[in-house]
Amino acid sequence: MIVKNIVVLISGSGSNLQTILDGCADGTLDARVTAVISNRPGVMGLQRAERAGVPALTLDHTLFEGRRAFDTALAELIDRHEPDLVVLAGFMRILTDEFVRHYQGRMLNIHPSLLPKYAGLHTHQRALDAGDTEAGATVHFVTPELDGGPPVAQMSVPIEADDDAASLAKRVLGQEHRLYPEVIRWFVNGRLTLRGDTAWLDDAPLPKSGRLLDTGTP
Numbered sequence: 001m002i003v004k005n006i007v008v009l010i011s012g013s014g015s016n017l018q019t020i021l022d023g024c025a026d027g028t029l030d031a032r033v034t035a036v037i038s039n040r041p042g043v044m045g046l047q048r049a050e051r052a053g054v055p056a057l058t059l060d061h062t063l064f065e066g067r068r069a070f071d072t073a074l075a076e077l078i079d080r081h082e083p084d085l086v087v088l089a090g091f092m093r094i095l096t097d098e099f100v101r102h103y104q105g106r107m108l109n110i111h112p113s114l115l116p117k118y119a120g121l122h123t124h125q126r127a128l129d130a131g132d133t134e135a136g137a138t139v140h141f142v143t144p145e146l147d148g149g150p151p152v153a154q155m156s157v158p159i160e161a162d163d164d165a166a167s168l169a170k171r172v173l174g175q176e177h178r179l180y181p182e183v184i185r186w187f188v189n190g191r192l193t194l195r196g197d198t199a200w201l202d203d204a205p206l207p208k209s210g211r212l213l214d215t216g217t218p
Contacts, residue, residue: 004031004188007083009074009091010038014045016089016110019177020184021052029181031188034081037074039093055081061093071099078103085187088142089180097144105194107142108187110180112172114138114154115209119147124165124172134158135168137176138210139183141194150199151210152192155179179213 006024008017017036023029036049039061049056059077064070070093078086088109100107113123115138127135136156143149155175159168186192191202199206 002030004084005034005082006031006085006087006184006188007078007081008033008036008049008087008089009078010036010043010045010089011040011092012043012045012090014043014048014089015173016176016180017045018048019181020087020089021048021054023181023185025052029185029188031085031184034083035078037077039070039074039091045090067094068096068098071096075099075102085184087180087184094146095142100142100144103142105141108139108152108180108183109142109147109149110137110139110176111147112137112169112176114156115140115147115151122165124168127159128163128165128168132159135172137172137179139179140210141199143197150194150197150206151208152183152186152199152201152206153179153211153213154209155213182213 008020010017021033024031024033033054035055035057036045037057037059038046039059041058041060046056059074061070086103086107114136118126124135134156136154138151138154140151141149157171157175186201193200
């Protein structure tokens with residue numbers, strides 16, 4: 001099987017990045033991370049990349065005059081590393097339509113809610129405020145609509161009576177670390193594709209909310 005190239009975009013600590021690096025290292029992902037790019041200098045995720053021997057690059061968005069200029073430079077930097085897949089792992093930027101279209105069908109994001117609920121920020125507090133009984137995470141293809149691309153898969157966690165936003169976020173993050181590598185594995189193994197506005201797995205369309213994976217082995 002041909003090993004696929006992945007470029008990972010981050011803005012912070014890179015805990016999801018670490019699960020991808022680990023999967024590439026232990027062979028559970030038939031892929032290699034060819035670059036990690038952060039829009040913020042000095043974040044822990046860059047240190048994780050360096051420890052793994054992966055190019056750790058910074059493209060500081062504050063040095064650019066506007067979103068379009070930054071996204072143009074970012075695409076040029078990404079493309080130097082010839083990605084088959086671009087993975088957003090805590091990348092805290094709203095991307096221009098032109099950038100998204102350039103990577104349409106080969107860019108994934110993970111969002112800490114059961115989409116379509118709670119696109120955007122403060123997802124855990126919003127779930128608590130709404131009185132929800134469960135929360136979770138969703139991996140989806142990236143489209144111009146913020147957190148609105150076709151979902152691929154979700155994992156849920158129950159909301160406990162004594163949860164606050166921090167405790168809920170911690171449990172959801174644990175599920176993210178299981179969910180994201182599994183979806184990436186589907187993609188690099190050629191099982192996952194985007195066809196029009198629908199995600200397909202093993203030549204069958206996925207439900208509008210994606211596949212719900214349980215808390216055991218996906």
